Amino acid sequence: MEYNFSEIERKWQKFWIDNKTYKTEVDPAKPKFYVLDMFPYPSGAGLHVGHPLGYIASDIYSRYKRLNGFNVLHPMGYDAYGLPAEQYAIQTGQHPAITTEKNIARYREQLDKIGFSYDWDREVKTCDPNYYKWTQWAFIKMFEHYYDNDAQKALPIESLVTRFATQGTEGLNASSTQELHFSAAEWNAKSEEQQQETLLNYRLAYLADTMVNWCPALGTVLANDEVKDGFSERGGHPVEQKRMRQWLLRVSAYAERLLTGLDAIDWSDSLKEIQRNWIGRSEGAEMIFPVKDSDVQMKIFTTRADTVFGVTFMVLAPESELVKALTTPEQRQEVDAYIEETKKRTERERQADVKKVSGVFTGSYAINPLSNEEIPVWISDYVLAGYGTGAIMAVPAHDSRDFAFARTFNLPIPQVVVPLGEEPADTSTWSDSIDSKEGYMINSGFLNGLNVPDAIEKTKQYIAQKGIGRVKVNFRLRDAIFSRQRYWGEPFPVFYKKNTPYMLNESKLPLQLPEVDKYLPTESGEPPLGRAINWKTDDGYPLELNTMPGFAGSSAYYLRYMDPCNNNALVSAEANQYWQDVDLYIGGTEHATGHLIYSRFWNKFLFDLGIVCKDEPFKKLVNQGMIQGRSNFVYRIKGSNKFVSLNLKNDYDVMEIHVDVNIVHNDTLDVDAFRAWNPEYKNAEFILENGKYICGWAVEKMSKSMFNVVNPDTIVEQYGADTLRLYEMFLGPLEQSKPWDTNGIDGVHKFLRKTWRLFVDKDNALKITNDAPSPEELKVLHRTIKKTADDVERFAFNTAVSSFMICVNDLTDLQCHKRAILEPLLVLLAPFAPHMCEELWQRIGNNSTICDAKWPEFNAQHLVESTFQYPVSFNGKMRYKLELPADMPASEVEKAAVQNEQSIKWMEGKQIKKVIVVPGKIINIVIG
């Protein structure tokens, strides 16, 4: 009987559920292995063939590890809060919980068809109160802690309160929004409200007025990683800057640890590099420039303190708090006009015309603390408020932006660095600033003649001595804005007394998301929770109206999987001690600067509190590539309903039209299906070639509008889950992006049928014999054991599949039906094609699941050969092959090769200069 995949797959999927085959428990007797997929947001569109790629890879790895004796934790869940469900709710009035549940059910159905080995008893959903209780709990903990830079960890806020009461800020080295200085007396004199406000400056979860990315279309603020090129990542709506009071997480406190932590984890270089860029560490100096006739001091950050003698002006960001103080009455009108204009321009516009130089003079002069020269203070939007101090010292000769600015406004451009091997030059002849990374100093007082690194060092020492500056490390990483003015998210466990925020008692958690009549802001512009009835504490204090962002629920889900039903803790110490961290995390690169930063931050915080035992959550991370679509085209003759086949289209004036890839096979159009596809084409006519209509094709993003979406359900129906699994892996290296082309799937399907036929004959009878295997058969098996184990270990699933094909081809040629060979082969193949392997495993007489089998042991003895086919090369070109005993010494191999009659032909009478023999590899005869 033929391989009946649909019956087999149904049978074993049921068996796995009935027998709880994938249930996992803590088992100290076995080594643990934790394999995690990035859990999906359940969208309404369902899964397409690209989504399960990473899930299949991790599933194969999980099953492989289990066969190798590991206790494998392999869970799945849903990132269930999110904007699409809420947008849908706004349009239809349907509660987002209902939409979400429906989508989850659909996802589950699709996932189940593919035969994953998830322990579904550990499923988490971020919108489940039993889950988000712990999201709220972590938030409370962050509110109750601050980051101590000396201890390099989070400490309880009470210890800070005690410190303030006894010594004020004296000697404090803590992460803060602003650097504050006050005495114990001043602290003790503050009101409760003032003290609370001050503590927000240090808390790891804090409320502050900041510039935020406001997206009017979505009616909410967004975190930096949710904004791409001035537009929202979800929906592509414009984003503008706005000042708002928001909750933030002090991620920046962990910047240094987030950076150094990267060195110890096994992630791809590109991903680490993305995180390093995002964290953006730069080492430099913070310097103070006094302002003439004023007690205002300008603080700036520079990585090039050595060029301070080349500073001829200062620039403030338009949003800088110093603008008001430094603008003279004469300049006020001009400055106000400029600031008004910059406000109108969106972030997008500002970025778009980077080249355009604009700015305005404040009327004030700063004093260069090294040269004591008076220099004008300008305002320009090329200085960013959010980076450094929002003010810079401009060195026009050696910075292209400063140079352009100086040219536009006729400011002096003195050269201070001369590149190695060059002479000082006349800067008025320059068309741009010149590089100053290497060279020696001129026009720089006590720095003259020094090379750049020495000058930087000397300047740092000088400014520290004189008290006009200090060495400082600056980070690009900003604190994460944590409030969303939306409905479908975790409520904050926060209430207010006279505008001062307080945390709910832990016993009140979870604070459940209330019902509202509409999912829109209130008439007075408050977030949707403003519509909730009785949204206050038992004592009548109003509760927070914002909800948490998408990344809140995904920041610790990997910990919850370890102990998903625990009502007393996020994760018990026992469960955490056993499972420790994620050994293998598979997911897309798109989370590089969002989820993967936030969850590392979250984990480090919990580590500081002693809740978790590992500082880094994800030991190894593999990024699967994107599956692109492969679109098909038909060519319509303009102004007609006639379509011309691909290779004839150049004879006509045609229009290229996307056609549904599901009615195209091997680029040949099913013309009847095409006519039925769209009423417009009901009467379509075709100009064929060789009786066929051939379609054009292109690789594009997989999307509905390109008609190139392939649904895994369709594939499972036509070929079975095992074929889908195998084909997804066979497509190419896991990390690489590649197009999905259903055409190739026949190859792996044929392979499975061929494998089936090694076991079962046409009449459904077992072919298996108990004969002793031949050396040749053992060689085939052991070669495959070695190759597949190596391949799986290095995530080269594509080559593993091809080695299975080679193996089955060889065994078919050898007409091998021996149990001693085929039984171990089933175990090798089981992680890839679990349904078929379970079925055959049972048929050959096993009573328990193949998941509990043992990975066969590799024996190198079976691969030993007595002879070797030496490739014989002349000047590096392979000419013929020579079979020689494998253990023949090099000198004799050389003799045999040189004396061989075929060699004489290739030497063409030339002299042998040298013979290279690498035993067991090659022979190269150098002639000339």
Added chain:
RNA sequence: GCGGACGUGGCGUAAUUGGUAGCCGCGCCAGACUUAGGAUCUGGUGCCGUAAGGCGUGGGGGUUCGAGUCCCUUCGUCCGCACCA
């Protein structure tokens, strides 16, 4: 502009340490069988050439007995960051 990845048949790809380039599969060609199917099986298939042979891993150069692999240079594609001081 800075940083990263990559470039091999008609297509997806392989070559784990510098050692036989093109494994495996699709497609294509030929044949067998047939209930004529988008089925199955067998053989062939890098390019040029009847052949002998020559040429071949984006282009150019180098190191080496030997380079897809290492170095320099150049072109191209993709990704990330980007007035970051």
